[in-house]
Amino acid sequence: MTKPLLAISGLTKAYPGVVANDDVSFEIGEAEVHALLGENGAGKSTLVKMIYGLVKPDSGSMLWQGSAFAPSDPKTARASGVAMVFQHFSLFEALNVAENVALGMENPPPMRDLARRIREVSETYGLPLDPDRTVGDLSAGERQRVEIIRCLLQDPKLLIMDEPTSVLTPQEVEILFETLNKLKAAGTSILYISHKLEEIRKLCDHATILRLGKNVGECVPAETSARDMAELMVGDTLQTPTRSAEKAGEVVLDVADLSLTPSNPFGTSLKNITFDVRAGEILGLGGVAGNGQDELLAALSGEARTPENTLKVNGQSIGKFGPNRRRELGILAAPEERLGHAAAPDMSLTENALLTGRIRENLTSNGFVKWAGATSFAENIIKAFDVRTPGPHVAARALSGGNLQKFVIGREVLQRPTVLIVNQPTWGVDAAAAAAIRQSLMDLAAEGAAIVVISQDLDELMEISDRFGALNEGRLSDIRAAAGLTIDEIGLMMGGAHGMEVAQVQDDAAQGASA
Amino acid sequence: MDLSAINPVLLIASLMVAATPLLLAGIGELVVEKSGVLNLGVEGMMIVGAICGFAISVESGSPFVGLIAAMVGGAVLSLLFAFLTQYALANQVASGLALTLFGLGLSALMGQSYVGIKPPAMAKLDIPVLSDIPVLGPILFSHDPVLYVGIAIVAATWAFLKFSRAGLILRAVGESHDAAHALGYNVILVRCLAIMFGGACAGLGGAYISLIRVPQWTEGMTAGIGWIALALVVFASWKPWRVLLGAYLFGGISVLQLNLQAAGVAIPVEYLAMSPYLITILVLVIMSADKSSAPASLGRSFHASQ
């Protein structure tokens, strides 16, 4: 191999209380797809932010095509030929596609020319996009196309992609991989960040594995088993959840023809959603983010009210009840957003225990708060769910993601729910905490609770659900038994490639090859 | 009561004069809000501009120097707000209120020795021939230059936001400061510049009241125009030309109520005097149905922690 495109040696970056990157070194070759593999919190994002000039390393150095490279800001990095597609989109919802693209370029051409270039590039790479549309109206997959095209218009030498598939359906992932292979063929290097092993085995030439900020190994993914890579990534053996097969009981939660207009203008409306959940059963609801997950949780938790008889628990209509009336009936929920929705960031764990525990744990009398009771409830959660924290006086935002998530789930599980609805129970949580959370949900089901798990992690849903359905643009697919579902079937339930035909891309690919 | 004493041509001409301070303060605040910052200190910056402009005009004998001084005064005061909200990450609502309370006190202090003085007069831009055209002449061609400058600023702001790259960056910062930061734009710098522009415009608007519209200095003479300017931005749905329209509408109401007072209409003076404020509330109620055009990051603090 010739001189590498980018050589990183000894990069270190520390934040108060945590070393995000500790002496990381690796090389990316020309026209190579290089994987950066690691769990959430392993330091992948910090590392690429240093390459992109958003974060300055504390020590270490980088060489770009053999000469020193220390971008002081993203502009300098872009000028050298680095482009980045962000995990959480760096897009502006109220602006149109062309304006969004222009903002990511150093010297954008006049708008009219830019719109033409966007059309050209998007057709070349099989990523159809209308430059005049407002980004707020686009689907998650389309938004990612905007980001990719923004990068491609600058003819990058290195394209960084941070968890690009987390917002895509399996079919859309196929299309993305086609695009990336074309880019590679044209000589572009790609730094591909993910924690999904199969993707990396399929796409990448080389992989660097990070754990707790350190480079713990390199491999050629095609020649390494997923199991070996997983062990490098996680570090210790995982406790896989055990699902004790229980016979499902009576129908507890019955949702019939539920439609709901969201209060937020950029939200998704729910359309004619119908399903039921039995005692002792876990229903897994998949789907790409932004297809009505938040709205469904709000409707079930009582934050949004629904018409009479659309929601029934044990035969009683609960659509008009607020969150606390539902808690009295044992209907509990844990929303996706930990900080700001499930918990108040600046409030103590005691106060956060009071937040949902007031009714079922009997933490008020005549409206006066029993602070001693709230503290002991918080202590129980901390103990039962192994929440690592100095004590219940600590503010929620001081906890790590995994610990706070254990607290949030534990708070609901310990209140003995008859129905529990959770959204993204293990998002951004380390593997050990994720396994513990999944196990607690399964234990709860074994005790006879009816559980709805909304998640974008298909592996997780396949592991713990008895039955599976998918949300797509506010509609729910048919519910099917989880056992025996293939990835293609799941993909189709999730809405396929959102109106795009895989075949068409293959045509485009053929055209691109002949052109 | 003698309604025939109200001359429609003079009414429209004076409406434009009454609207100009509101227009200037409103367009400045529009740019500030487009960058994602809510500055409730408009009233304070206006009144400080009013006294700076007045004092410097009197001392220098030149209204133009005074107007420049007013813009500088407003901008300097706005820097306090910029420091509090952009660097010290203070709550924008509280900081804006602090700016207004401080500005009112400061202006009263500075204006002690200027009460009852007449400032040097600003020459009207009587364009020969054109200003002699009946009806249109007095309405369109015989005002002071600042009034035309105000309209020009609206046009320039519109073009800046719509066509320029800097304007695009400003709007981007107001929509999502996190995304703008991720792309490498200096969010705090953009916002500080916008805040200073807002301060300069508010200062100019204040000086227009003390030097041209009234013209004299009295404590608290802006009488809530800065607050109405804030409402005007909501009314305009953050669109520059609608600020012009709204300012003329509010200007028309205040001139009309003054004319009605002078004409001796049977409504007590106090009720006429409160009408601009009541109409502002009414307009806010009507416009608040649609919030979608507000910049998405409006009022949120930004700190690049990681």
Next chain:
Amino acid sequence: MIRLEKRPMPSRTLPMITPVIAVIITMIAGGALFAVLGKDPIEAIRTIFWDPVFGEFAFYYRPQLLVKAAPLILIAIGLSLGFRAGIWNIGAEGQYIMGAITGAAVGLAFYPTESIFIFPLMVVAAAIGGWAWGMIPAFLKVRFGTNEILVSLMLVYVAQNLLSSMALGLLKNPEGMGFPGSRNIATNASTSSWINEAAGLHWGIVFAFIAVIFAYILLYRHILGFNIQLSGEAPRAARFAGVNPTRLILFCLGVSGALAGMAGLFEVAGPAGQIKIGFNVGYGFTAIIVAFLGRLHPVGIVLAAMLMALTYIGGELAQGTLGLPSAAIQVFQGMLLFFLLALDLLTNYRIAILPRRAF
């Protein structure tokens, strides 16, 4: 290189220390301002902050301290509830005026009847008047989503015009020989808020302390206080916890309106004596500073209100003895809020001084 680092947890001690530091910095900056105005800064500061409490004529000024602090406490307590919940009532001045008008109107309606029942009726009327004025922005916010900041402020100007109209018309003293202003209600025992004028004790002070105690219990012992705090810090979490935002807005604006209205009555039926143009001296706005300076905490508000009352009294004193312009005090109060807001940064962030490194 100086950099800000977010603290893992907000500091619990700093919020108590920063107001004190802010006061000290303001005194220094204020002293500089007085020096610019050609006054001896040490003497000016001593006249404002020392003499009213410990000086030669302190016996005269000390009682006034509570008289001036009481309305500030009453209004600021109400405002602090809303501010905690992120509901910005900045039109307390208007609610104060309206309470004074409705309360005084009830008192004047009974003239010249004498009864111990008149004054309680006036208090109720004042509370209703202030409450109603506060409910206008509250209702518009919950019904139409209108910004309560602008509406409550616009209503201050409306209330001021109503006050002029009342002083010149409906409530004008028929025996006042044409001068604007109502009859004096402070000199009539049935309508006066004074308990002991010489000692500087009126019912406003009693109500202020009752309000402080109730606010303390509400905020720290009752679920409603928890819900208020929660709504301000994490509105989505509050809805998840079952808090009804509509009810909270109506409650906070209603209570602060009623308290401001009562403060207006105690003032007009005591120190001011009559409904007249300009009887309001901006307590409704100063109370905003008091609420922030007192950290939105009931006890803090009492201390902050005493300090502000001191600047009012000391300012008047300095005006008389040193010729310090009255506006200087307003500047002084504004500066205090500035410094406090700037120092608040330290509660959530710490300043890290990093060695410069070559990279």
